[in-house]
Amino acid sequence: MFQHLFKLEKYIPYDVKKTIFDIDYLAYFKQGKRVILFDIDNTVGPYSKDEPNEDAINLFKKLQEMGFRTIVWSNNHAPRVSRYASFLNSEYIYSARKPFKTGFKKYLRKNGHIDSSICISVGDQLMTDILLSNRLGINCILVKPIEKKDEKWYTRASRNMADSIMRKMKKKYPDTYDLIRSLE
Ligand SMILES: [Mg+2]
Numbered sequence: 001m002f003q004h005l006f007k008l009e010k011y012i013p014y015d016v017k018k019t020i021f022d023i024d025y026l027a028y029f030k031q032g033k034r035v036i037l038f039d040i041d042n043t044v045g046p047y048s049k050d051e052p053n054e055d056a057i058n059l060f061k062k063l064q065e066m067g068f069r070t071i072v073w074s075n076n077h078a079p080r081v082s083r084y085a086s087f088l089n090s091e092y093i094y095s096a097r098k099p100f101k102t103g104f105k106k107y108l109r110k111n112g113h114i115d116s117s118i119c120i121s122v123g124d125q126l127m128t129d130i131l132l133s134n135r136l137g138i139n140c141i142l143v144k145p146i147e148k149k150d151e152k153w154y155t156r157a158s159r160n161m162a163d164s165i166m167r168k169m170k171k172k173y174p175d176t177y178d179l180i181r182s183l184e
Contacts, residue, residue: 001104004021006096006131006135008165008169008172008173009133009134010134010135011098011126011127011129011130011131011134011165011169012092012169012173012176013126013130013139013140013142013180014120014133014139014140015139015141015142015177016047016141016142016143016179016180016182016183017036017142017143018143018144018183019143019144019146020038020043020044020056020059020122020183021055021056021059022143023141025066025068028067028120028144029066029067030066030104030118033068033118033119033120033139034067034068034069034072034118034119035068035069035114035118035119035120036063036071036119036120036121036122037071037072037120037121037138038070038071038072038073038074038090038121038122038123039072039073039074039075039121039122039123039124039125039129040072040076040080040081040084040126041074041076041124041125042147043122043123043124043143043144043145043146044056044072044084044088044114044146045084045127045146047144048085050084051083051084051087052081052084052088054106056088057087057088060089060090061089063073063138064089066165068103069091069092069107070088070090070091071091071107072084072085072088072091072092072093073092073094073096073098073103073104073107073121074092074093074094074096075097075098075128076094076095076096077094077095078094078095080094081093081094081095081143082084082094087091087167090093091111093107097128098125098128098131098132099127099128099131099132099135100132101132101136104132104136105169115136116136116137117137119136119138119139120138120139120140120141121133121138121139121140121141122140122141122143123140123141123142123143123168124142124143124144124145124146124160125145125146125159125162126142126164126165126180127159127161127165129142130142130167131137133156142170142180142181142183143183144184162182166181
């Protein structure tokens with residue numbers, strides 16, 4: 001499986017926070033970051049909800065007023081992602097195929113190039129969000145998955161792979177390992 005194709009370093013998050021509301025976005029803005037890529041499922045909201053809640057809607061509003069461009073990128077299908085994004089007034093990438101670069105590259109070809117250095121991303125999965133972000137040179141913040149029930153099969157598969165990554169991380173990067181485990 002593809003966890004062997006990438007170095008362990010590619011699974012290390014730039015930072016770890018409990019939720020999307022615990023991130024100091026203003027500090028990132030001051031560093032020159034201007035684009036935030038958000039995973040949807042279990043990051044912005046649970047799988048079981050078709051719409052983001054009021055808090056998420058307000059956060060996106062605040063970020064956009066701050067001067068950020070927001071993009072939700074999800075491996076989920078177009079109807080869910082486009083509808084979800086409309087509540088957040090956000091750009092979106094559906095069927096993103098994380099951890100493959102194709103979805104993001106295609107989006108840039110259509111909408112204009114975005115330099116990775118001005119992006120941050122936020123997601124709950126090592127095998128998709130963190131791996132792809134690191135492959136693209138984007139700083140990624142890992143958050144705790146909102147709910148563990150009702151997961152899609154591919155999330156469960158990715159979680160099993162993540163377990164094997166975590167075992168390696170425990171040996172080589174114990175501090176990062178502890179930080180990620182502290183979310184549970
Ligand atoms: Mg997710």
